[in-house]
Amino acid sequence: xxxxxxxxxxxxxxxxxxxxxxxxxxxxxxxxxxxxxxxxxxxxxxxxxxxxxxxxxxxxxxxxxxxxxxxxxxxxxxxxxxxxxxxxxxxxxxxxxxxxxxxxxx
Numbered sequence: 001x002x003x004x005x006x007x008x009x010x011x012x013x014x015x016x017x018x019x020x021x022x023x024x025x026x027x028x029x030x031x032x033x034x035x036x037x038x039x040x041x042x043x044x045x046x047x048x049x050x051x052x053x054x055x056x057x058x059x060x061x062x063x064x065x066x067x068x069x070x071x072x073x074x075x076x077x078x079x080x081x082x083x084x085x086x087x088x089x090x091x092x093x094x095x096x097x098x099x100x101x102x103x104x105x106x
Contacts (some may be wrong), residue, residue: 022093027106029087032066040100044074052077058102070093073101075083 007045015062020036028036039061055072062070066088076097080090088104 020094023090024093024099025089025091027087027089032087033090036062037092038074040090040092040102041094044094044098044100048095058100062102064106069105071103071105073099075099092101 010097021041023033023037026033026063043054043057047057051074053075058074059070062072071082076099078099080101082101082103083105085106086104090100090102091101094100
């Protein structure tokens with residue numbers, strides 16, 4: 001029981017240390033990148049327990065703001081290989097190990 005409480009405390013400390021968004025790769029223009037990053041952080045905080053809802057909110061917002069065909073993947077421990085439109089990809093981490101990948105296809 002003590003180990004479980006200790007591991008939860010360590011995980012909470014880790015998430016607190018890494019609560020800022022960390023961009024791993026992007027080719028978006030600066031303004032689009034900032035808006036997308038803000039949107040991802042807001043959605044992940046609002047739907048912390050439900051990644052599917054967070055992804056849906058991000059996708060719908062990106063479709064309205066920047067045109068259709070946006071795709072979003074949120075989760076931990078996934079890999080990907082995608083084809084996307086140039087200047088329309090963002091891959092970032094948030095809250096420790098939660099990854100967000102946002103891209104547009106034509």
